[in-house]
Amino acid sequence: MGSNSAPTSQEVYYLPLNDAGHPDVSGGYIYLPPPSNPPYLVRFAIEGTSSICREGSLWVNVPREGEKFKRHAFHEYKLHPDFNQAIYIDVPIRLAGAFAFYTTYTPLPDFKSAEAAFPKPSRTEIFYFDVSPKLTVNGTVLPIDSLSIFSVISKFMGQYPKDWERHLRGIGQREYNMVHFTPLMQRGSSNSPYSMYDQLAFDLACFPNGEDDVAAMIKSMENNHGLLGLTDVVWNHTANNSKWLEAHPEAGYNIETAPWLEMALELDNALLQYGTDLAKYGLPTELKSADDLQRVMDGMKPYCLDLVNVWEYYVVNVSRDAKAAVDAWVSGITSADSKVDGAGDWTLKQKVDFLRENALIGGNEFAGRFHRTIDPNVAAALLTKVYGHGEIERQQSALDGITQWLKALNVPYYQEYDSDVAVIKQQVQDRVKYLRLDDHGPKLGPINKQHAFIESYFTRLPLNEMTKQHNPKALFLVNNGWVWAADAMRDNAGSSSRAYLRRQVIVWGDCVKLRYGKKPEDNPYLWDFMTRYTRLMAKYFAGFRIDNCHSTPLHVAEYLLDQARDVRPDLAVFAELFTGDEKMDYVFVKRLGLSALIREAMQAWSTQEVSRLVHMHSGRPIGSFEIDKTSSGKTSRPSAITNGVNGLAAEINEIVYNIRQSPVHALFMDCTHDNEVPAQKRDARDTLPNAALVNMCACATGSVMGYDEIYPKLIDLVSEPRL
16 A cells, blocks of 8 residues: 555544533543654544534634644634534644634524524633643653653753763663753853843853754763753743843833832832931841841831831822812813712712712722822812802812812722731731741841842842933832742732732842733833743753743743744643642643643652652552543544545544543652752651652652752752852
């Protein structure tokens, strides 16, 4: 038979959709094996009498043969109702990644005796299925669950090739098959690998020949040592001294691009100044006890918060807005007149409610001082109903009245201010206590220039010929960090969050948070720059570890992974993901097509938790009655392969697999590069049992350099001075 003959057998993954167009798969998470040759099929199965078949279409963004993947390019498959059989739509899978589908249809009209309105076309939500990448090294296929990963701190590896080759040889001899490198790019002033100075330039201390050395290293790893490369990608921040920030401060959150952060900046400046002035106020500059800390905290309101008049960011300026309202009243300029009928008999509360609902501007925003204001024309309409037309002899009465109303209007805003100040004081106290008094903290010692009273939330760009070209407000960039129990879908520096004002962010002072906006057009330079960085990483590395995936905007991660998979379609993607919610984990996993989430045995707080993790990652129990294959044999099911609608395909031998619920796959580490080793956290004798339990699991596993050698403590990847 010639090379163009149809395959003698066809693998099919059966995906039924229910009457609402939802995948009828327990748990809703669909994870499929790597693409095959010939491609296997995903068979969407829909009852021919289903509601979604009424003027219905299935839309899938899986590319057809010869096409590139485009996330928002969906192919349409018409759904023609059939009262005799189910409808099958077959979609060949040729690429790994995250794919989406939805259905459109026109619902049936309501059954009523009276004439009912004709229903409008409807659309289901978007659903996802993920296809695993196909990894190979020296011609051997490596399933994701078979990966054995060794993590190294790249900046301690020496110089390539002489030092690196020695380490890589040893890793290969231990029969690992993938090496995780912390970021290999030029580092910022803190010397942390995760605080990159230039995302497009490799560290010359490790790689004197730059990209050429990296290319040679990857080739040697694969050909000589049987190792694939995995590296971190850091998308949500850059080093605070990155030179490109001086040319493009709009890449970060500054007071020009994010005016709601102005108060957070003023508070930050005030706190730093307060720490400098402690001695001037007769307060201790070295905290040796809880009493010392309390004295400093007691002085924070009068000597810090009150000096910058924080309350002005919350309330309406009563004198300003009262005068403006009276002026409009005298001039006879009014609006919303129809809403004030009967206002002469209103209570104070009714008048205040009217102003809040109809005249308040900026009520839900948080911008500059006295950003909340009253529309004077609307207020003038209320004054007219209460005091008549704007005659001179009534002006003082009108001014007194509107002043009373605005003061009442401000009451909840002062309460809001008091609440935020209480949070600010508590957060500052807790942080200072950790930094200077707690046994498990760094105990920084005296408050001075080297160790300030509190970490700054902002990077202040230097004033030079480049930065002088920008608005001065653009030169204060918010630093990145994390928030306890934060909503992973919420931007902590966005307009709807007060985390930076309330000092709730555990900040990384060496990293500036990047501001992508909602689409590339919102920040063209940043999107282009990070796209080039991402494609460069995909050029050489078989896998990504997304650093701080939970604080990387989902739409940004989707876009950049699409760029990476355009370079390397079979890209393994792992994520450091701490959403605190299993359902939210699934959202990230499904939309990004994550190969596995990083989990760590050393983070287990009890033997019960270790047992739970091992059981979770050990695969299907021996003797399980669950089966994948539902049928096999010759068939001529209606198929979408031939014409994009319901049609008959050639008769072939099909092996049909039922898509069953899949757990989120794990990269289970005995210990990671940024957490304490057994000798610190438990006992050195736990090193071997902990590693043995991890490697019993039916998932990707990993370790870190120093673990097997029972190194007695965590090597600090930022401040370790000996290497």
